[in-house]
Amino acid sequence: MKSNRDTVSFTFNGKPLTGYRGEPIAAALLAAGIRTLRKHEESGNPRGLYCAIGHCMECRLSVQGKGIVRSCLTPLEDGMTVLEGQQLANEITGRKLP
Amino acid sequence: MKPKLQQTDLIIVGAGPAGLSAATAAADNGLSVTVIDEFPEPGGRMLGQFHEEQGHWWVGKRIADELIEKNRAQGVSIRCGVSVYGMLKVDQLWEVSTSHGTWTAPRVLLATGAAEIPMPTCGWTLPGVMSIGAAQVMTNVHYVKPGKRGLIIGVNVLAMAIARELSVSGVMLAGIVLPPGGPLAGKAALPRNNLQVLMGLSHLAPSPILRFGGKIAYALGMAGIVSSLFPRRGIKLWDIPLKLRTAAVSINGTDRVESVTLADVNAKGEIIAGSEREEAVDFVALAGGLYPLAELASVAGCPFIYTPELGGHLPLHSERMQTPVEGLYVAGNITGVESALVAMAQGQLAAASICSDAGVLGEDGDRKVVEAIGEVQRVRASALIQFHPGIPEARRKIYRMWQQTYEAGV
Amino acid sequence: MKPSSLIICRCEEVTIEQLEQAYQTGSCTSRQLKMKTRASMGACQGRVCRQLVDAWVHDKDPDSPHDAELLSYRPPIRPITFGQLAKGEL
Structure with missing residues (x-):
C-alpha cells in the first residue's frame, strides 16, 4: 500500500491544487475532480484521460519546464505549473474544419 | 560528443509478468539484464489485477513485488519511466533508443504486452469516457476512483474481471451493457453471442470470475437456449447488473459525461423503438478486448x-519464443492475449531460449528449453482465465508455420 | 448524434461517414483509408483505432486480406523531444 505519501502543491490553469508526490499528474487531477485535460487542437472539443498507460496520447498537457507530456505517466512534483492542452489556431493546424 | 552507450547481455522491454520472469531467470544463469518500462513503477498490468481463486485472493501486486525483489537481489537493472522509441541492429548489436539514452545488447526480448480495443459509442470522446483498463489502473494502481457511478459498455472476460475488481474496490456501477450495433461492434452487439461467450466461460469451471450462483446459472442456461428468455431487467452478477438485452445508444454531456442513453434490443441486436431512456452516470468504461502490442x-x-x-496480428515466433530476426525474442501478451500466469511461464521459456542461444547453459540448453516449453503448456491447460477457447490449436498452427518456413530441410 | 457521425479515430476526429465517403470514392484498404481520411494517422499512431478501421474494412469486404504491412509502425513509436533525439543517435 502507498502509505505515508507526501502531499505536494501544484497549479492547474492557475488554480492551486494538492496531490501526492510521484503519482501521475492525471491521477492527481482526477482526484481533484478535473476531467478535461486538453482541448482538441483543431476542433477545441474537450478531452480527458482515456487509456491511463501511455498508449493513446489523449491526456497530453503542458508542464512548465517540461513541455507537452502524457499526464498519465508523468509523476507529480512539488510546485508544478500545469496547463491544459490548447486548441491551436487554424493557421497552425492548416486543416479546414467541417 | 558521442553519446555513452550502456551495454548489457540482454535488454528486456516491458516490466510486466513476462519481462520480470524472464529477467530473473536470465540473471540466474549469469546474464547481465536491463529491463525498461515507461510506466512509473514495475509490474505491468499485474499491479491492478486481483481475483478470487479456489477460496483465496490472487493478488497481482504481491506476485509483482516478489518478482521485483528477486530481480533486485540478482542485480537486474529495472529502469521505469523510460520510453523505448526505436531499435536498430548495428554490427550484431541491438541499439535500443529511449527517452533516457541508448542501450545496446546482442539480444532483446520484447515483452510489451497488449493494448486495448475500444468499443466506440456516440459521444465516446467526452471526458469521463475511458477504456476499461484505465478504470482499473486509476482505481487499483493509483487509488483514485474513476467517478461516482459508472457504466461498462461491452461484455467480455476483461470487462467481467475488471467489473468485479471495481465493485470490490467500492466503485458504483450502473451495469454492464451491450455496445451499439453496427460494423465496429460486430457480433459483440448480439445478445445471443454474448450469452454464448458467458456460457462458454462458465463451463471453464472452476472459473472464479464467472462462478454463477444457482439462480443466475439457471437464467443463463435458459437464456443460452433462447436468448429472449434472458430477463429484460438483467441479472445481478455479484452486485453488478449484467444487462444482455440492453444496448448503449449514446453517451451524453456537454464537457463531461452526464448520462448514457440506453435502449432494449431484440435478438438481432436491433434497438426496440420507444425503449430509450437515460441513465445518469459520471464515467463510462469501454471494453472491446485486447490485442498484442507489437510496434x-x-x-x-x-x-x-x-x-x-x-488477438489479431502478432510477431511470428517459434515455440521457443524466437523470432525470425536474429537476437530478437518475444514473450507474454505480445505473442497472443492470455493470462498473467501464462505470460510468466513464457518469460521463463524465453530466458531459457536466450541463455541456450548465448551458450551459457552448455549441454543443458536444449533440455532446459524443452522443460520450459512443457511448463508453458501445463500452465496454459490449467489457466483459470482463458481469453479464447481456441488458443492451444491457434498456437500449434503458428509453430507449424514456423517449422515449415524456418526449419524445413534442417 | 446520428450513428453515421460516430467518430472512429479520436486523434483526427474522423467519422464513419468520412470513411464511407472515402470508400465510395475508391479507398478500399486500411492504408488507403488512412491516407485519404487520416484515420489512425494521429498522435496515437493508430494504437487506439487501427483494429476498428481493420474491422470496418472487413465488414465491407470479408475477402480482403488481413495484412499487417498495410498499417505498419515507424519510429519514433513514442513521443520524444528534439533534445532526447539529439542525445540518442538514431
Whole structure:
C-alpha cells in the first residue's frame, strides 16, 4: 500500500491544487475532480484521460519546464505549473474544419 | 560528443509478468539484464489485477513485488519511466533508443504486452469516457476512483474481471451493457453471442470470475437456449447488473459525461423503438478486448501473422519464443492475449531460449528449453482465465508455420 | 448524434461517414483509408483505432486480406523531444 505519501502543491490553469508526490499528474487531477485535460487542437472539443498507460496520447498537457507530456505517466512534483492542452489556431493546424 | 552507450547481455522491454520472469531467470544463469518500462513503477498490468481463486485472493501486486525483489537481489537493472522509441541492429548489436539514452545488447526480448480495443459509442470522446483498463489502473494502481457511478459498455472476460475488481474496490456501477450495433461492434452487439461467450466461460469451471450462483446459472442456461428468455431487467452478477438485452445508444454531456442513453434490443441486436431512456452516470468504461502490442517487433523488421484467437496480428515466433530476426525474442501478451500466469511461464521459456542461444547453459540448453516449453503448456491447460477457447490449436498452427518456413530441410 | 457521425479515430476526429465517403470514392484498404481520411494517422499512431478501421474494412469486404504491412509502425513509436533525439543517435 502507498502509505505515508507526501502531499505536494501544484497549479492547474492557475488554480492551486494538492496531490501526492510521484503519482501521475492525471491521477492527481482526477482526484481533484478535473476531467478535461486538453482541448482538441483543431476542433477545441474537450478531452480527458482515456487509456491511463501511455498508449493513446489523449491526456497530453503542458508542464512548465517540461513541455507537452502524457499526464498519465508523468509523476507529480512539488510546485508544478500545469496547463491544459490548447486548441491551436487554424493557421497552425492548416486543416479546414467541417 | 558521442553519446555513452550502456551495454548489457540482454535488454528486456516491458516490466510486466513476462519481462520480470524472464529477467530473473536470465540473471540466474549469469546474464547481465536491463529491463525498461515507461510506466512509473514495475509490474505491468499485474499491479491492478486481483481475483478470487479456489477460496483465496490472487493478488497481482504481491506476485509483482516478489518478482521485483528477486530481480533486485540478482542485480537486474529495472529502469521505469523510460520510453523505448526505436531499435536498430548495428554490427550484431541491438541499439535500443529511449527517452533516457541508448542501450545496446546482442539480444532483446520484447515483452510489451497488449493494448486495448475500444468499443466506440456516440459521444465516446467526452471526458469521463475511458477504456476499461484505465478504470482499473486509476482505481487499483493509483487509488483514485474513476467517478461516482459508472457504466461498462461491452461484455467480455476483461470487462467481467475488471467489473468485479471495481465493485470490490467500492466503485458504483450502473451495469454492464451491450455496445451499439453496427460494423465496429460486430457480433459483440448480439445478445445471443454474448450469452454464448458467458456460457462458454462458465463451463471453464472452476472459473472464479464467472462462478454463477444457482439462480443466475439457471437464467443463463435458459437464456443460452433462447436468448429472449434472458430477463429484460438483467441479472445481478455479484452486485453488478449484467444487462444482455440492453444496448448503449449514446453517451451524453456537454464537457463531461452526464448520462448514457440506453435502449432494449431484440435478438438481432436491433434497438426496440420507444425503449430509450437515460441513465445518469459520471464515467463510462469501454471494453472491446485486447490485442498484442507489437510496434517494436514491426520496427525491428519481424514478420507478422494474423491469428484472431490470440488477438489479431502478432510477431511470428517459434515455440521457443524466437523470432525470425536474429537476437530478437518475444514473450507474454505480445505473442497472443492470455493470462498473467501464462505470460510468466513464457518469460521463463524465453530466458531459457536466450541463455541456450548465448551458450551459457552448455549441454543443458536444449533440455532446459524443452522443460520450459512443457511448463508453458501445463500452465496454459490449467489457466483459470482463458481469453479464447481456441488458443492451444491457434498456437500449434503458428509453430507449424514456423517449422515449415524456418526449419524445413534442417 | 446520428450513428453515421460516430467518430472512429479520436486523434483526427474522423467519422464513419468520412470513411464511407472515402470508400465510395475508391479507398478500399486500411492504408488507403488512412491516407485519404487520416484515420489512425494521429498522435496515437493508430494504437487506439487501427483494429476498428481493420474491422470496418472487413465488414465491407470479408475477402480482403488481413495484412499487417498495410498499417505498419515507424519510429519514433513514442513521443520524444528534439533534445532526447539529439542525445540518442538514431
